[in-house]
Amino acid sequence: MSIVPMEKINIFSLSANKSAVLDLLQRKEIVEVREIKEKDIPQDVFSLRPEPEEFNYELELSEIEFAISFLKKASEEKPGFVDAFLPTVARADEEDLFSCFREFDYKGVVEKCKSLERQISNLRTLRAKLFTDITCLSPWKNLDIKLDEISETDKTCGLLGVVPLKIFPEFLKTLEKLSPTVYIEDVSRTKTEVNVLIVFLKEEKEAVLDFLKKSKFEEVGLEISRRTPREQISHIELLMKNTNEELEILEKESGALAKDILKLMCAHDYLLQKKAYSDTKAKLLSSDYTFMLEGWIPRKQFDALKKGLAEISSEIECVKVKPAKGEEPPVALSNKAPMRPLETIIRIYGMPRYHNIDPTPYLSAFFILFFGLCLGDAGYGISLALLSLIIMKKFSIKESTKGLLRLLMYGGLASAVVGVFTGGWFGIDLQALPPYLGWVQSLRLIDPIKDPIFMLVLALMLGVFQILFGIAIQMYINIRDGNVADAVLDDGLWIYFITSVVLYVFATAGALGAAFKSIAGYMVLAGAGILVLTQGRRQKNIFLKAATGILSLYKLVGYFSDVLSYSRLLALGLATAVIAMVVNLIGGMTAGSIPILGILLTAVIYTIGHLFNLTISSLGAFIHSGRLQFAEFFSKFVEGGGKEFRPFRKETKYVNLS
Amino acid sequence: MNLGLALAILGAAVSMGLAGTGSAIGVGIAGEAAGGVTTEDPEKFGRLLLLQALPGTQGIYGFLAAFWVMLKINLLGTPVVISTETGWMLFFACLPIAIAGLFSGIYQGRVSAAGAGVVARRPEETGKAVIFAAMVETYAVLGLLTTILLINGIPL
Numbered sequence: 001m002s003i004v005p006m007e008k009i010n011i012f013s014l015s016a017n018k019s020a021v022l023d024l025l026q027r028k029e030i031v032e033v034r035e036i037k038e039k040d041i042p043q044d045v046f047s048l049r050p051e052p053e054e055f056n057y058e059l060e061l062s063e064i065e066f067a068i069s070f071l072k073k074a075s076e077e078k079p080g081f082v083d084a085f086l087p088t089v090a091r092a093d094e095e096d097l098f099s100c101f102r103e104f105d106y107k108g109v110v111e112k113c114k115s116l117e118r119q120i121s122n123l124r125t126l127r128a129k130l131f132t133d134i135t136c137l138s139p140w141k142n143l144d145i146k147l148d149e150i151s152e153t154d155k156t157c158g159l160l161g162v163v164p165l166k167i168f169p170e171f172l173k174t175l176e177k178l179s180p181t182v183y184i185e186d187v188s189r190t191k192t193e194v195n196v197l198i199v200f201l202k203e204e205k206e207a208v209l210d211f212l213k214k215s216k217f218e219e220v221g222l223e224i225s226r227r228t229p230r231e232q233i234s235h236i237e238l239l240m241k242n243t244n245e246e247l248e249i250l251e252k253e254s255g256a257l258a259k260d261i262l263k264l265m266c267a268h269d270y271l272l273q274k275k276a277y278s279d280t281k282a283k284l285l286s287s288d289y290t291f292m293l294e295g296w297i298p299r300k301q302f303d304a305l306k307k308g309l310a311e312i313s314s315e316i317e318c319v320k321v322k323p324a325k326g327e328e329p330p331v332a333l334s335n336k337a338p339m340r341p342l343e344t345i346i347r348i349y350g351m352p353r354y355h356n357i358d359p360t361p362y363l364s365a366f367f368i369l370f371f372g373l374c375l376g377d378a379g380y381g382i383s384l385a386l387l388s389l390i391i392m393k394k395f396s397i398k399e400s401t402k403g404l405l406r407l408l409m410y411g412g413l414a415s416a417v418v419g420v421f422t423g424g425w426f427g428i429d430l431q432a433l434p435p436y437l438g439w440v441q442s443l444r445l446i447d448p449i450k451d452p453i454f455m456l457v458l459a460l461m462l463g464v465f466q467i468l469f470g471i472a473i474q475m476y477i478n479i480r481d482g483n484v485a486d487a488v489l490d491d492g493l494w495i496y497f498i499t500s501v502v503l504y505v506f507a508t509a510g511a512l513g514a515a516f517k518s519i520a521g522y523m524v525l526a527g528a529g530i531l532v533l534t535q536g537r538r539q540k541n542i543f544l545k546a547a548t549g550i551l552s553l554y555k556l557v558g559y560f561s562d563v564l565s566y567s568r569l570l571a572l573g574l575a576t577a578v579i580a581m582v583v584n585l586i587g588g589m590t591a592g593s594i595p596i597l598g599i600l601l602t603a604v605i606y607t608i609g610h611l612f613n614l615t616i617s618s619l620g621a622f623i624h625s626g627r628l629q630f631a632e633f634f635s636k637f638v639e640g641g642g643k644e645f646r647p648f649r650k651e652t653k654y655v656n657l658s
Numbered sequence: 659m660n661l662g663l664a665l666a667i668l669g670a671a672v673s674m675g676l677a678g679t680g681s682a683i684g685v686g687i688a689g690e691a692a693g694g695v696t697t698e699d700p701e702k703f704g705r706l707l708l709l710q711a712l713p714g715t716q717g718i719y720g721f722l723a724a725f726w727v728m729l730k731i732n733l734l735g736t737p738v739v740i741s742t743e744t745g746w747m748l749f750f751a752c753l754p755i756a757i758a759g760l761f762s763g764i765y766q767g768r769v770s771a772a773g774a775g776v777v778a779r780r781p782e783e784t785g786k787a788v789i790f791a792a793m794v795e796t797y798a799v800l801g802l803l804t805t806i807l808l809i810n811g812i813p814l
Contacts, residue, residue: 567803575718623795
């Protein structure tokens with residue numbers, strides 16, 4: 001229900017107890033250990049110093065991570081499409097982790113993976129090079145000269161090169177004119193270029209080269225070998241085949257290693273816990289015989305910790321200390337189990353500050369209701385709730401994902417309720433239902449498609465209500481913190497003012513009777529007057545007081561746009577309903593088009609279409625009802641920027657500890 | 659030849675066409691960024707696909723508006739005979755989602771592309787990136803709402 005009260009603690013003891021204390025803390029998962037900065041160290045315990053690290057966990061962990069991702073790619077079973085969204089997590093207990101670390105030769109596997117990866121990437125580079133070689137050689141296939149004989153013989157020199165097709169006849173002529181002994185072979189042609197071999201006498205070398213330099217001739221350098229181009233190509237192709245075979249063998253080998261992935265993961269997570277341990281140890285201060293630890297603990301857990309420490313040894317001192325000036329405790333939220341999934345939304349936004357308030361209970365009803373309105377279809381709602389439930393029960397998934405699924409389940413149930421009242425059942429036209437299903441129709445209170453204005457007013461009223469609620473919470477915080485003047489003159493006054501404006505709007509629309517209109521009008525004027533008089537109270541200068549007071553009325557525009565933002569509840573609800581209708585319409589059209597096959601096609605269209613709509617509408621519902629909380633609701637009372645409480649614990653990345 | 663009907667159809671076509679273009683560009687921009695991140699880290703595919711899909715809603719809103727017009731003039735059955743003025747009205751009513759969809763789709767795509775950077779470096783903060791993109795979408799939602807309310811208010 002709230003932000004957990006925290007205590008700052010110091011623990012002192014003899015070095016002999018250090019590991020026992022740290023073990024206890026890691027097991028209990030209740031203390032966030034802070035690093036002690038050098039300037040905070042009291043002068044008389046000057047000799048305290050941080051411990052050096054003895055083992056390179058970072059390196060070890062990153063190597064195992066590399067091996068895991070390498071083997072995942074190599075493994076024959078490719079992850080399915082669903083896995084990309086809902087990665088499943090293996091279960092293991094601590095024994096498994098430890099035994100994998102101790103008995104399984106993870107280092108060997110890592111080394112093997114490294115060498116396999118190196119070999120495979122070398123072979124792939126080689127294959128790419130061979131491929132380029134073939135591409136380079138193929139234009140010269142018809143050249144029947146060994147490659148090492150081209151450039152030089154006793155009397156002649158040779159060059160391979162490319163000449164643009166357009167200038168080729170002229171190129172030939174000029175070259176022949178230059179020297180009648182020049183030999184030119186037109187080896188092959190592409191659309192724009194001619195590949196030529198030019199052979200000339202050594203004594204004419206300078207003249208020919210000079211000409212070639214000026215012409216558009218481009219020399220091509222091929223790798224020297226004792227084969228003709230054709231032979232060389234078939235030689236490379238043979239090499240290529242061997243390379244491919246070798247690659248295949250290596251890939252099979254890595255695929256076979258993939259069976260050890262789970263063990264690697266266990267070893268990784270074991271090391272990860274060790275790393276957390278050693279990182280925490282590095283945050284302590286130690287002298288030759290003693291150590292000191294500083295951290296935060298939830299107030300409620302303090303006695304339990306003291307008891308646990310006393311069981312280790314009587315020579316451990318654990319005391320509460322006052323936080324330094326300006327130091328803020330880390331923030332942990334504590335809510336009852338059914339409410340906990342909603343903390344997911346707070347985490348997206350970031351933690352509130354310690355002295356603020358936990359918004360979870362206040363936003364919960366709104367978030368779920370808004371989700372329901374945005375999805376707004378009983379059929380979709382029930383499907384979503386069931387799907388979430390099944391995935392939660394059937395698959396082993398991360399805790400954080402579970403919270404999200406539970407949230408989707410709540411949202412699904414809410415939209416089931418909304419759908420019953422608005423008559424949304426997979427977008428089916430309720431009038432067309434058979435008479436025995438008439439009760440479905442009778443449950444419908446409103447049809448948003450026929451009467452969107454009513455839904456719009458409802459959405460805006462919900463907005464007014466949530467915004468007033470938000471200001472009320474701010475008022476409560478102000479009173480709690482002793483700022484009664486602010487509570488009354490800012491929050492109280494605005495609540496009054498907004499209410500009177502809304503009443504005036506309703507009265508003008510004729511919803512409240514004519515007599516009320518002038519009363520509401522005076523209420524608004526009075527509210528505005530008091531705002532002008534009070535909102536400038538922090539200014540010293542009389543003119544600034546007046547100006548700030550008048551400008552404060554501008555805040556009304558802000559509230560107005562906040563309220564309008566809630567119109568999205570109607571728009572998204574309509575969107576779901578209309579897409580569902582369209583799916584039914586298209587499906588219905590195909591049903592009659594082709595006999596038998598048409599019905600099958602319709603079934604496919606219904607399934608895919610409604611699944612699509614369910615997905616995008618749920619996504620939209622989640623995002624937009626979340627946004628209403630963040631942008632419209634939180635801005636009234638939440639002060640963001642708190643640091644999340646991260647207790648020293650047994651962290652895992654790949655497996656769920658059971 | 660009924661000009662009113664033609665204008666109504668033009669409205670439907672414009673709302674789908676422009677809003678769809680906005681989405682196509684937006685999804686394209688976001689997809690380029692997402693593709694870049696995927697080459698480095700294929701495991702982030704799910705989160706990235708979510709980000710890429712965000713600017714896709716404008717196209718859907720445009721389609722909804724087009725469908726709303728079709729419902730209004732019963733284009734899928736026997737079309738209602740409407741005057742030229744009514745046709746113009748329907749056409750103008752389609753403009754909010756058409757224009758807002760076109761531009762918000764493009765800009766939402768850019769925000770989503772920036773979000774792909776968030777996913778690359780701090781995948782645990784994907785939620786925040788999604789919310790940033792959703793801020794842009796607000797105006798497409800309002801455009802759709804305006805179009806729907808306008809069409810609803812046009813007397814036949």
